[in-house]
Amino acid sequence: MLRPERMSKVSVAGSKRVLESTIEATHEMGLLHLSEYDESWPEFDLGRSLEGAEEVNEKLVTVRSLENMLGVAAEDVDERIVIDETALDDELESLRAQVNELDDRRGELRARRRELDEEIAAVEPLVDLGIDIDLLGGYDSLVVSVGEGDRTAVEAALENSDAVDVFEVMSSGRTHAVFAKPAADATGDVLADALVGIEFATLSVPDAEGSPEAYIEELRAEKASVDSDLEAIESDLDELRAEQAGFLLSAEEHLSIEAQKKEAPLSFATTDNAFVAEGWIPTDRFEAFESSLTAAVDGPLDIDEIKRAQFKSNGDHHVEDADQSPAGGDSPAVEEPAAADGSGEPEEARADGGVVTVDDQPPVVQDNPRGSGVFEVLVGAVAKPKYSEFDPTFLVFLTFPLMFGFMIGDVGFGLLYMAIGYYLYSNYDGGLSDIGGVAVWAGGFTAFFGILYDEVFGLHPLSEPMATYLGLPVLHKGLKPEYAEWALAWFVVSVLIGVVHLNIGYILSFVEDFEIHGFKEALLESGSWILMLNGFWLFVFSDLFAGAKPEFLFTAFSGAPFPFGFEGFSLLVGQVGLAVTGVGLVLLALGSWIEAVEFLNILVNVLSYTRIAAVLLAKAGTAFAVNLIVFGAYNEGGNYHFIFLSDHIPEGAEIMFGGLMPGGTLGFIAGLLVLLVGHSAVLALGITSAGLQAVRLEYVEFFGKFYEGGGRAYLPFGYDRSYTTTDE
Incomplete structure (x- = not known):
C-alpha cells in the first residue's frame, strides 16, 4: 500500500540454440522487465537482432503508412483475428498497390483542383471589364497589361513616358486594361517600364478565347468534375478502410510483436554459443516464471533469482541475496555476494546467472487497494514514486477528497461532480478514467459535507437541517x-x-x-x-x-x-x-x-493550509451571491431569507435585494438563466479553486517532506493484444 510490490532481479542464461524459444516463452508470459546489458563483461558482447528483424520492421513501416493514408482508427475494429503468416506478404502487397494507386490519383486531383481555384481567382477580376479574353493580348503593334491599381496614377505615368506613343485605359472599379502603342524607337517592355513605382498589380491573363464569364463557367465545370472524381476516390478509400481496417491493425500488432521478439537480444549479453538475459519481476511471481519457462524451453537453461530489492534509497545496492531470504521476507539487506575465498571482494560476474551483470534500479509496480488506485494519476502528475520511497497514493486518497469536500460542502454540487466523474470513469480509459474516479470520490465527500452544512446549491431546502435526520452534527459555513x-x-x-x-x-x-x-x-x-x-x-x-x-x-x-x-x-x-x-x-x-x-517553515507551511477555510468561505459566498441575485432576500433579526422561496415578507424586514425571479415572467426567465450560468461558474470554480488548492497542499507542503519521485515504470517484455489472437 505505502510500498510498491517487491521486485526480484532474475537472470536467464542458456545455449544459443534455445535463444528463440526462450524469447518466445518469456514474451508470452509478459512478466520480465528486461535490463539493458551495459557491455561490462570482457568475454560477452551485446546481442544482435534475430534473422528477419529488418524485413519485419520494413513491413511494419508499410502497414503504418497504409493506416495513415486510409485514416484507420481503433474504433474501426470490433473483433480479433488470427494472422495467417503465409498470406500476410501477398495481402499486404496487394493492399499497398491499391492504396498507393488511389492515393496517387487523389493527390493529382487535389493538385488540379488547387490549380483551377487559382485560375478562377485570376480570371474573376476580368469579368467586370466586359472584354473577351482573347482581346487582351496577341497584338503585333500594341502591348496590353491588365492589373489592379490607381487609374489616375497609371494614366499620368503613361502620359509622361516617352516610350508610349498612344494608349487607352479601360476600367471597372480598380481593375484596368491598358492598351498602348510603343513609340517607334521604344525597346523592351514599355508598359512595365512606364508603370515602375506606380500602384499597379499585374494580373495573369489566361490563354483562352471568349468572355471571362464563359471561361470561368468552363473552369467551374471542370472543377465539379474533379470534385466528383475526388468523391469517388474518397469513397473507394472509405470502402477499403472499412474492409481492411481489421487486417491493418491486426497486422500492425502482429508485426510489432514479431519486432519485439526479434530485437530482444539487443538487451542480452552474448557469446558465440551462449546468452544471458536479466530483468526484474515481482518477487511473488518468480516461482511461476521459473517453472513455466523451464517447461516451455527444451534445452539447457539456467534461471536464477539473483537478488531481491529492499525498500531503501541511499544509492547503494540495497538488495537481499536471493539464497538467504525467502520471498517477501524482511531480513536485513546485504551487498553483492562476496567471493567464496573469503576475500570480501565482490565475486566477478559469471555467465551462469549467479551474479548480477547490470546494476539498474528496480521498476515500480504500485500496490494500492481497489478504489484508491485511481489517485495514482495525481501522484503520477508529479512523478512516479521511486522503488525505494513511500508511495503516497493511499494517503492522497485519504486526504484529497476530504479537503475537497470540506471546502465545497454542497449536496447539489457533490452529486454533479459524482455524475461527471462516473461518466469519465466509465466511458474513457487511462488518465481520463482515473480522473473520473477521483471526481467520484471528491464528489461523494462534497455531498457528505453538504449534508453536514445543510446546503444544496447554496440553499437550505428542508425545514430541518439534513444532518439531524441522520443523527449527525450540524455545521455552518459562517455566512x-x-x-x-x-x-x-x-x-x-x-x-x-x-x-x-x-x-x-x-x-x-x-x-x-x-x-x-x-x-x-x-x-x-x-x-x-x-x-x-x-x-x-x-x-x-x-x-x-x-x-x-x-x-x-x-x-x-x-x-x-x-x-x-x-x-x-x-x-x-x-x-x-x-x-x-x-x-x-x-x-x-x-x-x-x-x-x-x-x-520558519513550521509556521509558514501550516498557515498555508488556511487556504482551505478561505476557499470554503469564497465558494459559499459566491453561491449565496448567485442565489441573492436570482431569488432576492430580506433580513429579519440578523438572519436572511430568500424572498422567492418565502411565503411572505414579515412587516419591518429589511430587503437586501429584490431579486430577479420575484419580478414577473421576464424576471423569472432572466433569473433562471442567471441561476444556471451562475451555478455552472461555481461548479467550475470548485475545480479551479478547491481542486487546485487541495492538489497544491499535497504536492508542495506534503510531498515536499518525504517524496521525490522519478521511479521507472514496470514494462514487462510482452504485448497486450487488442486486435489479434493466437486461438484458431
Whole structure:
C-alpha cells in the first residue's frame, strides 16, 4: 500500500540454440522487465537482432503508412483475428498497390483542383471589364497589361513616358486594361517600364478565347468534375478502410510483436554459443516464471533469482541475496555476494546467472487497494514514486477528497461532480478514467459535507437541517450573522489539518531516514522538524503570552462554535512546547546549519493550509451571491431569507435585494438563466479553486517532506493484444 510490490532481479542464461524459444516463452508470459546489458563483461558482447528483424520492421513501416493514408482508427475494429503468416506478404502487397494507386490519383486531383481555384481567382477580376479574353493580348503593334491599381496614377505615368506613343485605359472599379502603342524607337517592355513605382498589380491573363464569364463557367465545370472524381476516390478509400481496417491493425500488432521478439537480444549479453538475459519481476511471481519457462524451453537453461530489492534509497545496492531470504521476507539487506575465498571482494560476474551483470534500479509496480488506485494519476502528475520511497497514493486518497469536500460542502454540487466523474470513469480509459474516479470520490465527500452544512446549491431546502435526520452534527459555513464565529473557527480547523498532514509527511521522512542512515541521522534530519512543528503549535495553542494571540484560537473549541471545553493548553505546556521547539532547532542545526535558516517553515507551511477555510468561505459566498441575485432576500433579526422561496415578507424586514425571479415572467426567465450560468461558474470554480488548492497542499507542503519521485515504470517484455489472437 505505502510500498510498491517487491521486485526480484532474475537472470536467464542458456545455449544459443534455445535463444528463440526462450524469447518466445518469456514474451508470452509478459512478466520480465528486461535490463539493458551495459557491455561490462570482457568475454560477452551485446546481442544482435534475430534473422528477419529488418524485413519485419520494413513491413511494419508499410502497414503504418497504409493506416495513415486510409485514416484507420481503433474504433474501426470490433473483433480479433488470427494472422495467417503465409498470406500476410501477398495481402499486404496487394493492399499497398491499391492504396498507393488511389492515393496517387487523389493527390493529382487535389493538385488540379488547387490549380483551377487559382485560375478562377485570376480570371474573376476580368469579368467586370466586359472584354473577351482573347482581346487582351496577341497584338503585333500594341502591348496590353491588365492589373489592379490607381487609374489616375497609371494614366499620368503613361502620359509622361516617352516610350508610349498612344494608349487607352479601360476600367471597372480598380481593375484596368491598358492598351498602348510603343513609340517607334521604344525597346523592351514599355508598359512595365512606364508603370515602375506606380500602384499597379499585374494580373495573369489566361490563354483562352471568349468572355471571362464563359471561361470561368468552363473552369467551374471542370472543377465539379474533379470534385466528383475526388468523391469517388474518397469513397473507394472509405470502402477499403472499412474492409481492411481489421487486417491493418491486426497486422500492425502482429508485426510489432514479431519486432519485439526479434530485437530482444539487443538487451542480452552474448557469446558465440551462449546468452544471458536479466530483468526484474515481482518477487511473488518468480516461482511461476521459473517453472513455466523451464517447461516451455527444451534445452539447457539456467534461471536464477539473483537478488531481491529492499525498500531503501541511499544509492547503494540495497538488495537481499536471493539464497538467504525467502520471498517477501524482511531480513536485513546485504551487498553483492562476496567471493567464496573469503576475500570480501565482490565475486566477478559469471555467465551462469549467479551474479548480477547490470546494476539498474528496480521498476515500480504500485500496490494500492481497489478504489484508491485511481489517485495514482495525481501522484503520477508529479512523478512516479521511486522503488525505494513511500508511495503516497493511499494517503492522497485519504486526504484529497476530504479537503475537497470540506471546502465545497454542497449536496447539489457533490452529486454533479459524482455524475461527471462516473461518466469519465466509465466511458474513457487511462488518465481520463482515473480522473473520473477521483471526481467520484471528491464528489461523494462534497455531498457528505453538504449534508453536514445543510446546503444544496447554496440553499437550505428542508425545514430541518439534513444532518439531524441522520443523527449527525450540524455545521455552518459562517455566512449568516448568527453563525459568524464559524468562519473564524474554520481557519483554526484548517491549521490543525495542516499540523496533522505535515506530521504524517515528516514521520514518513523519519522512517526512510532511519532505514537508510540509522536513528541519529533520522533524528537530525526529520525528527528535528517533528519536534519543532509540534512544540511550536503546542505553544501557539497555550496560555503562554495569550494576550498577544488571536482570541478565536481559544474560543473556537470552547463553545464558539464547538462545545469541546478547550480554552488553550496551560502555561507549562506552552513552556514545554517552546523548549521542544528549541531542541528541534538545535538538532536541525547540528544536522545541517544551512537548513536551519528555514525553521520558519513550521509556521509558514501550516498557515498555508488556511487556504482551505478561505476557499470554503469564497465558494459559499459566491453561491449565496448567485442565489441573492436570482431569488432576492430580506433580513429579519440578523438572519436572511430568500424572498422567492418565502411565503411572505414579515412587516419591518429589511430587503437586501429584490431579486430577479420575484419580478414577473421576464424576471423569472432572466433569473433562471442567471441561476444556471451562475451555478455552472461555481461548479467550475470548485475545480479551479478547491481542486487546485487541495492538489497544491499535497504536492508542495506534503510531498515536499518525504517524496521525490522519478521511479521507472514496470514494462514487462510482452504485448497486450487488442486486435489479434493466437486461438484458431
